[in-house]
Amino acid sequence: MAKTLKVLQLQTRYNAADTNSDLGEQILQGLPAERFEVVNAYLEGRPADDAVDPPGRRQVFFEFSEKDMSGLRRKVQARLLAFCREERFDVVLLHRFKAVNLFMHLNKKLRIARCIGVSHGFGEYDRFYRRWQARRLIDECWRFVGVSPAVSDYLVSLRCGFTNANTVAITNALDIDLAESLQLSREQARQALALPSDALIVGAIGRLVPIKGHVHLIRAFSALSGEYSNVHLAIIGGGREEANLSALVAELGLQTRVHLCGTRPDAMRYVKGFDVFVMPSLQEGLGLALLEGMCGRLPVLGSDIPAMRPLLDGARGRTFAPGDVPALTEQLRACLADSDETRAEHGERAYQYLRREHDINDFRNKYRALLEGDRPVQGAPT
Known part of the structure; x- marks a missing residue:
């Protein structure tokens, strides 16, 4: 032995x-x-x-x-x-x-x-x-x-x-089976996060620190918020940038449309409450949150950085240059313009990639x- x-x-x-x-x-x-x-x-x-x-x-x-x-x-x-x-x-x-x-x-x-x-x-x-x-x-x-x-x-x-x-x-x-066993339903997740039940939700998960790029995501959302009155943005995470991001949301007049949901234990539980998953990081080692978005069968968008590029390519998600607000805006606009059926297809494609490549x-x-x-x-x- x-x-x-x-x-x-x-x-x-x-x-x-x-x-x-x-x-x-x-x-x-x-x-x-x-x-x-x-x-x-x-x-x-x-x-x-x-x-x-x-x-x-x-x-x-x-x-x-x-x-x-x-x-x-x-x-x-x-x-x-x-x-x-x-x-x-x-x-x-x-x-x-x-x-x-x-x-x-x-x-x-x-x-x-x-x-x-x-x-x-x-x-x-x-x-x-x-x-x-x-x-x-x-x-x-x-x-x-x-x-x-x-x-x-x-x-x-x-x-x-x-x-x-x-x-x-x-x-x-990602332990996909465990993650799926913990996931709340769409309705439960939205209720827990105090998100509107009938809106289209763009979601992100990550610490509120500059390197996560949330300021760029909020600005991109602001640029197209007038075109999509029923779209909201939700960010799960806490950190030292929370006050600055809250001030930016107020400056842009988006207090009712952007939801800073704070730190949540096992944030992956809530991904089914989103319709689209975005990861705007300026730098990452891998980007585990991106895998959590895929586990929720969501279409994924992310920064074209070395650690995330192969994940996004494999899931055939949309990419944009890190910190490039106009590029992020265009990719987000294209995703929101898709039909519900197309977004569901893209989400399933990302999920199958996750199952296949991240065992x-x-x-x-x-x-x-x-x-x-x-x-x-x-x-x-x-």
């Missing part, structure tokens, strides 16, 4: 809103308890209530503060070093820059044989000193994952320790193989 592997999965911040679509949770769902002893840990945050440990793994919430996580992070490093020495992990799986960078330093002392760093987007290593640290600290213990071919290409292009030999793309996937079992098997280290990491696409 194969030895049980003790795995630490370390994420930066606990987010109760995304438990069912969370990448880390999807990976762990594919790790059988008889083969993997898993500790799932978070550097910052914790659930509002007492956490219940899922079968086969423990949850650990370090609850470091923002101050703890800045600068030299001596307190963080000391606690993690002691924790890992006590637990004696075989493998660590690390999400996003903070966790990866911490372990680049710590593993010089721990010497855990298999460290896997997952990059969820671009720009993490744009700063010179971060590339300098990576070049100095990456050794034979490390493997890296980009959540899309575009992200893995970005890492390798930096020439600071990420190579075709140690870096692989594992494209994010959750394939995704889980690739991560399991990487954790087990029983096959070479394939080179990142170039």
Whole structure:
């Protein structure tokens, strides 16, 4: 019988809103308890209530503060070093820059044989000193994952320790069966979001931060709102741009037509309340929300950025240049001009692409193989 592997999965911040679509949770769902002893840990945050440990793994919430996580992070490093020495992990799986960078330093002392760093987007290593640290600290213990071919290409292009030999793309996937079991009906979703039952709803899901491009979506919607008096725009998500977006909506006189729905746990539950799904991001690692829109059998529109282009091409969705309000307006206008039947056909086409190309079992098997280290990491696409 194969030895049980003790795995630490370390994420930066606990987010109760995304438990069912969370990448880390999807990976762990594919790790059988008889083969993997898993500790799932978070550097910052914790659930509002007492956490219940899922079968086969423990949850650990370090609850470091923002101050703890800045600068030299001596307190963080000391606690993690002691924790890992006590637990004696075989493998660590690390999400996003903070966790990866911490372990680049710590593993010089721990010497855990298999460290896997997952990059969820671009720009993490744009700063010179971060590339300098990576070049100095990456050794034979490390493997890296980009959540899309575009992200893995970005890492390798930096020439600071990420190579075709140690870096692989594992494209994010969606547990479609789970997502569909959670989806509210059209009527239920609209009632929950306080959206008009008889309107045509353009929907988007994403944090309210500048990089998500919501300001451009609102301006594009404004440009055609006079042509389509029964069309509304709904955006699910919260963030630091909420006040600015609310002010823009008021400036454009669209308070009754644009709905900022706030943060919603498992936002994918509401996609059936939309008629059209738009993702106007300026930059993405993959764009998981786009897959959630496809799961709702919705026609999809999105920015023509490297991480999303293959998804939109595969689903035969409409594209526009990132940040290009006139182009977004024209693509949205074309979609709204379609008949209900045509939009339904386009939505079904996107759904079938999702089923065909983003299988959750394939995704889980690739991560399991990487954790087990029983096959070479394939080179990142170039």
